[in-house]
Amino acid sequence: MALARFRSLLTPLLALLLLLAACGQTQSTSFSSIGAALSPGATPSVAPSVSYPLTLTDDAGRTVTLAAAPKRIVSLAPSNTEIVCALGACGELTGVTDFDDYPASVKSVAHVVVQAKVDAEKVVAARPDLVLAAGNGLTPEAAIKQLTDLGLQVMTLYPKDLDGVYSDIRLVGQALGVPQLAQSTVTSMQARVKAVTDTVAAAPRPRTFYEVSVFEGTIYTAGKDSFLSSLITLAGGEPVTGDAQSGAIQLEELIAADPELILLGDASYDPTLATRDKALATVRARSGWEKLSAVRSGKVLPFTDDVVTTRPGPRIVDGLEALAKAIHPELFGS
Amino acid sequence: MRAAAAVTPRSLVGGPSLTKTGVVLGGGLLLVLLAGTVGLALGSVGVGIGDTVAILGHRLLGVPAQVTWSVPAEQIIMEVRLPRVLTAMLVGGGLAVAGATFQAVLRNPLADPYIIGTASGASLGAITALMLPALLPGLAVGAGSAWLGVGVVQVLAFGGGLGAVLLVSAVARAARGGAVTLLLTGYAVSSVLAACVALLMYFSGNHLGSIFAWLMGALDGAGWRNLGLATPLVSVSLCLLLARWRRLNVLLLGEAQASHLGVDPVRERMLLTGLASLATSAVVAISGTIGFVGLVVPHLLRLATGPDHRLLLPASFLYGAALLALADLGARLAGGIPVGIVTALIGAPFFIWLLVRSRRVPVAES
């Protein structure tokens, strides 16, 4: 009786489900095939336009479905904000973090993340069509889950290197419906990178130590195989690296590595490292650091462009250029 | 009952037997030498034994030698490992003696040197120093600054530790209680200071990892300058404490009896906690808050040596020194983790095992 009725509905229901799945599958296949074609150096063929509804896979492997081009965007990391603005959608931002400061116009947007804490209520209040989170725990997983459970479309971006940044820009370009703008942004970035790598290609590579922070002997630097270490390599230096996960390095290891150049990425936050003279005096006073080649030859430089080096967005190339200039001042005239 | 008085051997009249004293102190000395040797020989970077011995002989003993080793190797041995091992010994020994003192004065076998506020006060000082550029940007002072050769972190940590102890003493004195009041006041003040520390940590952003390392206790910052600063303070305090062993014993008889033996219990308690706090603050200022050494070492030693402080205090110094040097070696070999984690991971289970095993804990309850 009831069972029979259920069974009679079952077949058309199943057919409908299969049909929808197939449609979804087709669309995501077509876009992920484009993604797959974005290999390093290759100039991909980009679809001139994007059709909605759109399903994309983010860097965390989760799928995001957009019914239409997002008109309201919330960004949970400064690098994401910069990507959105580079793609001309600055005006669509309804929520950013308290660390966002570029371009200047985003400072007036509401803060939904304060001191790295995601305020779910504020995010919901911003009524976003798309939320851009950061991966690797920078946006806490619990927060991402909470927002997803609330029915929001959360796209996680986690670029591990320059190519990752390019693909993220393209991904967001897809999401916003401006794939060609995304591609041209990437192309100009690639050109600038090539200019740097060409310039430093023949030069010797100094052993470069990028100081993230030092406090009472606890030293943090670029981790092994990290984004920062790849940038240093591209900029023509040989990076001294620390632990792959935390970036910590022991003093003994630093001494054994004997860097020829020290870049103080914490110079913006520490008045004792603000100028070249002060920085050299401060670093020389650290016990065990005096005999490092860099300290003996005075090559201890405050590096105040750390913001661009640590934001994996369009300005990362600015960071690369700043690094290259610091590592090879003789090749990049002042 | 009226048996003829037996001849009392001199050693029993005077204190623990010479054999026991010899074994305990000799064993401690051996352990210190072992820990020092191994600590110098091993580290995260391999330096060959031959080179190590040659460097030490050349730089310390003036043995003339052909320099066959690399500059980094010499740097590592002389500027990193040697001061670090010595610092570990000073810190471990200081914490153990301070812990033994607090356990006697507060009549509590679970007391540690931080119990009346030193840890939280020093932590607040050190982290404030780290956050100075953010808190008081106009001051142009950062964690790397030094005033008259003393690092800003050391000044604020030392001051914070002592300041907390003074605050706790003042409050406890106003409450007119004895040892228990002091303990409770210490707990209360520590909690408030710890909350302030937590607040600073919340706003610390990228500094969180460094702060955590310091709070767990890390000897990464060990160097000749810090060692030179702390050694006089710690040595003087410890020597004065060791010299007062009779009074520490007498305090175990109770306040009334101590008084009748010529010791003012209130003043003596103040003096002893003052000296112990001085040593503790000096040690924390250069090593962060390393836990367990000050609690476990004297406590376990007492099970072996008995409560007589003439033996307990020097033994605590030796075994505390050796143990922390060994723990630090473990920390370095494990990837440079904070040594406080090692002492906690090893100290706690060992302590539990020994408590379960032993049937008596010889500290006075009068």
Next chain:
Amino acid sequence: MTVVGPSVPVGAAQVHAQVAVATRLAFGYALPGGRRREVLRGVDLSTAAGELVALIGTNGSGKTTLLRLLAGTLRPDAGELVLFGREAGSYSRMDLARRVAVLPQSLELPTGFRVGELVTMGRLPHSRSLFGATRDDEEAVERALRDADAGDLASRYAEELSGGERQRVLVAMALAQEPQLLLLDEPTLHLDLAHQLNLLETITRLRGERGIAVIAVLHDLTLAAAAPRVAVLDLGRVVADGPPDEVLTEELVRRVFGVAVEALRDSAGRRRLVPSIRPQDSGVPGAG
């Protein structure tokens, strides 16, 4: 240098004939709320070398307070206390500890110490060497153990001792201070009869041999009656002071202690006080 008789110098100080002279001593405790509880209201008491005085009184009469004043751990609110010929306030705590020892009421001893070590603690006021025991110290400890009849206990741990043994150890600890004045704070409280008598015998011997003046706070009137001199404290004053036969009259006992006693003669002809207790009958009406 040791004391063998009442008039031999002890160190640099002369043993005074009058060990302790208290004149009109007054003392009160501050209570919360600003009130005071006056405990001693003008006590006159003096003791000479070699004397034994039993101090008795009801609970709260100020016996322990008086003892603490005599030991120097409390300072009187009014009145004068002269110890060994000098004003009590002029001595430092350590100075006093070299001359006055207190046998405490409690029999507690810290665990983990051997008896020998505990008795050595009594040498603190006299200790001269920084880390060891001098020859003098060791001899003094051995002597103290002998005198207290505790020589066989020296290597035993404190926590293993019985009540009577602890008492002997405490006596040895007090004697190690080589005191000229020994104050006993209800020492027989925790002891059985045999040990009580033993203690009294030891003290009598020490008085004779060493000329130590002893003031013993006792609660047992029978024991007090065995002392050569009894001082009775009532409402903060010494109301009677002298030989027990004269002091411990039935009237005084009734007035001070509120108990009816009868004086009887024992087989040796000594006077004994016996409290008049009504025999407890079996509860059967009409019996007894």
